[in-house]
Amino acid sequence: MANFAAGVAVGKRGTATVTRTELADEVFRLSRGSLGSLEGKIVSREAAVALADTWRKNGLTVGFTNGCFDILHVGHLALLAFSRENCGR
Numbered sequence: 001m002a003n004f005a006a007g008v009a010v011g012k013r014g015t016a017t018v019t020r021t022e023l024a025d026e027v028f029r030l031s032r033g034s035l036g037s038l039e040g041k042i043v044s045r046e047a048a049v050a051l052a053d054t055w056r057k058n059g060l061t062v063g064f065t066n067g068c069f070d071i072l073h074v075g076h077l078a079l080l081a082f083s084r085e086n087c088g089r
Contacts, residue, residue, distance in 0.1 A: 004030070010070040052089075060088030 004026045005018045043051070052062045065083050069076050 001027075006068060010068065055089045061086065062089050063087030 001023065005023050008018045008022050008026050009016045055062050063083055063086060065079060067076060067079070
């Protein structure tokens with residue numbers, strides 16, 4: 001939910017808040033496939049663990065990073081480059 005809310009907030013100008021209605025509308029919009037789809041992007045914890053295990057069995061290093069990249073800067077680029085160099089997934 002935080003990612004959905006962040007998506008709404010960064011679309012606003014300046015420091016912004018997100019209402020429950022805006023959040024619900026965003027989840028509904030994405031679940032209907034408008035400008036994207038949630039299909040296959042949200043999985044249960046069990047499914048995520050199984051997928052990561054499969055990747056590891058195939059010799060891939062699994063990593064995680066996140067952030068608010070609404071104003072992309074050199075620090076973000078360094079983080080993403082490091083992640084790409086050190087993680088297969």
